[in-house]
Amino acid sequence: MPMDFRLAADLTAWREEVRAFLAAEMAPERVAGHADPTDLTGVDEAFERAHHRRAGELGYLGIAVPEADGGGGRPRSWASVYQFEAAYHDAPSIDTAVTLCAPPLMAHGSDEQRATWLPRMVAGEVTGCIAYTEHGAGSDLAAIATVAEPDGDGWRLTGRKALVTGAHKADLCVTVARTTPDVPARHGLSMFLLELPAPGVTVRRRATVNGWTLSEIDLDGAPVPASGLLGRRDHGWAQLTGAITQERSAMAHLGWATRVLDELDRWIDHHPLRVDAADRQAVARLHVDVATGRRLSAAVLWDQDRGGTAVTEAAAAKVWATELLQRIAATAAALVGVDALEVGSLVGSPELAPLRGRLGYEVLERIHPTISVGANEVQRDLIAGAALGLPRHRG
Amino acid sequence: MDLSLSSPEAARGEEVRARLSAWGGRDRVRAALAADPGFDAELLADLAQRRWFDASGEPGAPSTTQLAVACEALGRLPLPAPVHTALVHPTAVLAGLGRPERATGAAGLTPFTAWCGDAADVGAEPVGAGWRLRGRVPLVPYGTAADALLVPAQAAPGLLVAAVAADRPGIARSLRPTIGQDRATTVVLDDVLVDPVDVVAGPTPVTGDDLAAALDRALVALAADLTGTAASALDLAVERATTRHQWGRPLGSFQALAHRLADVHVAVAGARAAVYDAAGRADLGLPFALEASMAKVAATDAALDATAALHQVHGGEGYYADRDPTLLFRRARALAPRLGGVGHHLARVDALRRARVAGPGAVD
Numbered sequence: 001m002p003m004d005f006r007l008a009a010d011l012t013a014w015r016e017e018v019r020a021f022l023a024a025e026m027a028p029e030r031v032a033g034h035a036d037p038t039d040l041t042g043v044d045e046a047f048e049r050a051h052h053r054r055a056g057e058l059g060y061l062g063i064a065v066p067e068a069d070g071g072g073g074r075p076r077s078w079a080s081v082y083q084f085e086a087a088y089h090d091a092p093s094i095d096t097a098v099t100l101c102a103p104p105l106m107a108h109g110s111d112e113q114r115a116t117w118l119p120r121m122v123a124g125e126v127t128g129c130i131a132y133t134e135h136g137a138g139s140d141l142a143a144i145a146t147v148a149e150p151d152g153d154g155w156r157l158t159g160r161k162a163l164v165t166g167a168h169k170a171d172l173c174v175t176v177a178r179t180t181p182d183v184p185a186r187h188g189l190s191m192f193l194l195e196l197p198a199p200g201v202t203v204r205r206r207a208t209v210n211g212w213t214l215s216e217i218d219l220d221g222a223p224v225p226a227s228g229l230l231g232r233r234d235h236g237w238a239q240l241t242g243a244i245t246q247e248r249s250a251m252a253h254l255g256w257a258t259r260v261l262d263e264l265d266r267w268i269d270h271h272p273l274r275v276d277a278a279d280r281q282a283v284a285r286l287h288v289d290v291a292t293g294r295r296l297s298a299a300v301l302w303d304q305d306r307g308g309t310a311v312t313e314a315a316a317a318k319v320w321a322t323e324l325l326q327r328i329a330a331t332a333a334a335l336v337g338v339d340a341l342e343v344g345s346l347v348g349s350p351e352l353a354p355l356r357g358r359l360g361y362e363v364l365e366r367i368h369p370t371i372s373v374g375a376n377e378v379q380r381d382l383i384a385g386a387a388l389g390l391p392r393h394r395g
Numbered sequence: 396m397d398l399s400l401s402s403p404e405a406a407r408g409e410e411v412r413a414r415l416s417a418w419g420g421r422d423r424v425r426a427a428l429a430a431d432p433g434f435d436a437e438l439l440a441d442l443a444q445r446r447w448f449d450a451s452g453e454p455g456a457p458s459t460t461q462l463a464v465a466c467e468a469l470g471r472l473p474l475p476a477p478v479h480t481a482l483v484h485p486t487a488v489l490a491g492l493g494r495p496e497r498a499t500g501a502a503g504l505t506p507f508t509a510w511c512g513d514a515a516d517v518g519a520e521p522v523g524a525g526w527r528l529r530g531r532v533p534l535v536p537y538g539t540a541a542d543a544l545l546v547p548a549q550a551a552p553g554l555l556v557a558a559v560a561a562d563r564p565g566i567a568r569s570l571r572p573t574i575g576q577d578r579a580t581t582v583v584l585d586d587v588l589v590d591p592v593d594v595v596a597g598p599t600p601v602t603g604d605d606l607a608a609a610l611d612r613a614l615v616a617l618a619a620d621l622t623g624t625a626a627s628a629l630d631l632a633v634e635r636a637t638t639r640h641q642w643g644r645p646l647g648s649f650q651a652l653a654h655r656l657a658d659v660h661v662a663v664a665g666a667r668a669a670v671y672d673a674a675g676r677a678d679l680g681l682p683f684a685l686e687a688s689m690a691k692v693a694a695t696d697a698a699l700d701a702t703a704a705l706h707q708v709h710g711g712e713g714y715y716a717d718r719d720p721t722l723l724f725r726r727a728r729a730l731a732p733r734l735g736g737v738g739h740h741l742a743r744v745d746a747l748r749r750a751r752v753a754g755p756g757a758v759d
Contacts (some may be wrong), residue, residue, distance in 0.1 A: 002404070002460045002678035003671040004397045077396075281741040288689045288744055295668035296661070302398045316661040377654070384653035387660055388633050393648040 005298050007081070015081055018060060022089035025051055026347075035348030038205070040212045041092035042346030045169045048092040049127065056124025061098045069106065070119035077301035080251040087255025090346040094252050095166055097121040097128035101174050104191060108231030108239050113193065117172065129170035129196075131161035131217055132240065138163075139375050141176075141240065142185035146219060148177035148192065153226040155179070156200070157192065157219040163372075167203045167215035170196050176236050177219075189236030193228045210364040211345070250297045250314070253321035253369060257290050257328055260362055263355045264332045279335055286328050293321045312387040315379040322369040322376060329362040400460070400671075407457065408464040411447060415472055421719050427475050432540040433578040434476040439507070448482035450612045451490035459612050459677035463619035463670055470623025470698075473726040475577065477509065477537040479620070479733070483613045484510030485545050491609020492556060492596035508558060509541035512606070513733055517584055519548035519555045519598070526555060526594070528565075528587040536729075538580025539570050546584070547606060550598035554606055557589045564588075575729025607684075607743075614687040614734050615673045621694035621730050622666045628701035628723045629659050632708045639710075652708065659701045666690070666697035685747040688740040695737050698727035 007015070024030070034047035041048055055061050064079035065071020072078070079099075086093045098121045105117055120126045137143040146159025157177050167173065173194040180188030194201070200222030205213035231239045264283065268275050296317040303310035333340040336354050343364065344350050344357020353360075370376045384390040400408075418438055419426075427435055442448060447465045449456040457465065462483070469478055485508050511517075517530030528548050535541070541561050548555045561568070565587035573579040633656060636647030647653055670693075673686035702724040706713055713720045735743070 001397055001401055002458065003400065003675035004679060005668075005672045005675065007396055277742065280745045281738055284741040284745040284748070285692070287748060288692050288741070291686075291689055292665040292669060292693055295672055296665055298396060299398060299664070299668065302396060313664075316664055319657075320661055320665065377650075380654040380657040381650070383657035383660055384647070388629075388647075388653075388656055390633065390636060390647035390653050390656065391645050393650045393653055 005295060011078060011081060014078065015085065018082055018085050021055070021058060021060070022085055022091045025054065026089050026091050031347045035345065037211045037345045038207070038213050040095065040165060042090065043092050051092055052096060052124030052127070055093050056122060061093065061096050061124050062122030065098060065102060065106070065118060065122050069114055070122045075305040077305050080297070080301055084251040084255035087252040088259045096124070097126050097172060100130050101128035101172055104174055104230060104239065107242065108191065112227065113230065126171040127166065127169055128172045128174065129164055129166045131164045131167065131173050131175040133163045134160060135162050139378050142237065144176060144178060144189060146177040147181065148179045148190060148224070151223065154228065155192070155224045156221040157194070157224060158221055159219050161217040161219070164215045164217055167217055168205050168213065172196065174230065176240060180234050186237040188234050190233050191230040191236045191239055192224050193230050194222065194224055198222055209367065210361065250293065250300070250317035250321040253325055254290060254293050254297060257293065257321065257325055260328050260332065260358065261286055261290060263358055267336065267355055275335070282331050286331060289324050289327070293317065293324055296320055312383050315382045318374065319376045319379045325366040325369060329359065329366050333359050333363050404458070404460045404464055407447070407461040408468060411465045411468040415468055415474060421472070421722060424472060424475060424722060425717065428576050432537065433576070434537060439476050439478070439481065442478065443482055448478050450483045450487035450616060452612065453490060459615055459674040460671065462612065462616050463674040466616040466619040467623035470620035470726065471627040473624055473722060477507065479613065479617060480509050480536045481507050483616045484512065484610065487613040488545065488556065488606070488609050489595060492601060492605065506542050507540060508543040508545050509535050509538055511535050511544050511546045511582060515547055517546055517548040519550040519589070522588065524591055526550065526557070526589040528557065528584045528589055530584050532582040534571060534573060534579035535582055536575070536577040536579055538582055539568055539578055544582060553598040554601040554603060555594060555598040556596040556601065557593045558595055559587060559589060559593055573729065574725050576725060577729055610734055611684050611687045612677060614691055615670060615677065617730060617734055618670045618673070618690035618694035621698040621727060622663065622670050624723050624726045625663045625666060625694065625697040625701040628705040629656065629663055631719060631723070632656055632659070632705045635708050646708065655704050659704050662697040662700055666694040669693040682751065685744060685751060688743045688747065691734070691740045692737050692744070695731045699731060702727045
């Protein structure tokens with residue numbers, strides 16, 4: 001058989017169902033009154049939690065979680081297809097507890113931890129966040145300084161976590177701290193499950209460039225029971241860097257990219273005199289690049305569905321998709337002109353602005369995806385080493 | 396979804412690579428480029444006889460995927476020979492415009508019929524039962540060695556495609572030096588008489604779109620060739636970055652260079668996926684014109700970038716004419732404008748996308 005990039009028939013059919021659900025969920029009359037530009041999702045917490053429960057009831061959130069853990073047991077590509085559609089429809093079910101916290105839980109959690117958390121995550125009953133980064137430990141995650149001091153059977157965590165998405169509304173936080181001091185950086189880290197809110201935990205929200213907040217989490221002797229250790233003590237580094245813990249896929253980025261281009265196409269149809277042949281070529285190039293991005297993601301899904309980790313393919317797809325989002329925002333803003341400066345939000349945006357202010361939002365929003373979830377420089381290092389076999393560098 | 400290459404397709408790749416490997420490596424490429432006619436006619440005849448580059452889609456011809464795999468091998472060497480000009484394009488045009496019987500036979504049209512379609516500006520006026528051709532076709536690869544020319548000409552009602560012997564009165568050929576070193580020949584047609592028997596298609600109802608559609612399989616083949624060149628350039632660049640030391644360490648251990656090559660890797664992966672998506676769709680009987688144009692864009696970008704990076708990595712020594720980088724650099728640039736450059740295909744993508752209704756988020 002020739003190479004075939006099309007999705008399987010059952011996945012295609014499920015996707016139609018998902019699209020109908022998401023379109024209904026995010027219908028303007030439904031979302032009206034729930035706009036919250038201080039949250040990354042653009043909607044308030046009540047709306048998000050209700051949406052998670054509805055999506056959970058339909059089995060969408062945990063579609064690729066094993067059936068033994070209460071999930072749908074489908075291949076990982078199904079979850080990625082959901083991510084694409086959620087992004088396309090601006091639905092607040094991209095950063096779910098399943099997406100953020102289930103991978104390390106499934107890879108390293110005890111039977112009891114899995115039983116405690118996974119079914120509730122799959123049902124959309126809990127929210128989550130991951131708190132690894134610190135002021136001194138971004139791309140250099142081994143420089144983590146938060147400590148976990150033994151306290152009876154459990155620990156007390158002290159330190160400060162930075163740039164945490166969704167901490168203000170999370171029920172569970174997956175974090176990492178140093179359990180053994182005075183050893184090389186990568187040998188004394190452990191992962192923990194921290195229920196929120198909790199004593200000794202202070203979440204401080206800070207506005208980002210685009211109006212939504214990231215949080216800093218102050219840990220002042222925050223207690224964690226023995227059952228809160230995730231995986232093996234002092235094996236946190238290996239657990240963190242294991243490919244299996246990387247769940248966010250480029251498919252969400254491609255969903256946003258496709259949505260913005262569809263909106264841009266509509267704007268072009270309504271403003272034909274503003275667009276010349278060179279502009280059309282530039283937009284066509286963005287469409288070609290989105291198609292390339294989809295194929296690069298397909299390579300990841302293809303490998304993952306057969307049990308592979310597709311590490312370099314995922315790195316390639318992430319670099320491509322995140323930089324494409326920047327090109328789309330820049331090209332579209334240049335095309336639309338002064339009007340593109342107006343900033344809307346994902347929901348409840350100004351009706352009179354071009355694309356309802358989406359381009360202003362996109363220009364400011366797409367600054368961070370090339371930095372977050374593995375900065376693109378780090379992804380390129382990974383490609384250079386693992387795909388090309390180039391020697392490790394030091395500068 | 397199935398992203399594996401089947402056995403017959405992979406096997407074709409191995410066959411072609413083995414045949415080219417038996418012919419020679421880059422030293423033989425340089426020798427062929429240096430001596431007239433600029434290619435190995437025996438090898439061309441052998442490749443023609445095997446029908447590996449027959450783009451007709453007729454029984455006995457390769458699938459589009461097999462054609463792509465074969466052309467990727469050409470681009471890797473890169474093989475200096477009129478494979479596209481004499482084999483791929485003519486067979487595609489003739490089969491696509493409804494004259495497959497003219498496309499069968501060892502070379503499509505034997506001995507060497509050159510497709511004269513790129514940037515052709517030729518008009519046809521009726522004369523008696525036939526036609527009179529007037530115009531110019533710039534830079535036909537290996538045009539001086541061609542025995543016959545397959546020329547698309549604009550007649551009043553539509554396109555005419557005629558096959559004329561290269562020594563017919565009125566045809567003047569002049570060899571021009573080009574980046575591609577492919578003995579490119581500008582052909583001027585001055586009142587060249589064409590009999591009805593010479594006409595292989597048109598003028599009614601052949602349109603420019605019909606011709607473009609007929610050439611879509613050839614477009615995928617060209618994109619595959621460019622992808623092979625890009626991939627080969629990346630391999631050579633990585634090899635150089637690994638073995639060349641300065642300041643006591645390999646060049647590839649410097650991050651800026653490693654990142655440049657990582658970007659080339661991503662571009663090559665994207666180009667190859669685009670080529671085999673288009674080829675796969677053709678073989679599955681799905682519309683593939685849009686994907687063929689996207690493949691040409693992606694493969695051209697990848698090849699131009701990879702070969703530029705190859706020179707950058709090879710430093711001063713790589714700038715000598717007898718070193719490998721120039722072979723791949725020239726190949727990428729020689730193929731970039733063929734069957735339409737990036738700008739042309741972006742415009743085509745724009746037009747075809749609007750025509751094809753695709754749902755949002757369609758990963759298909």
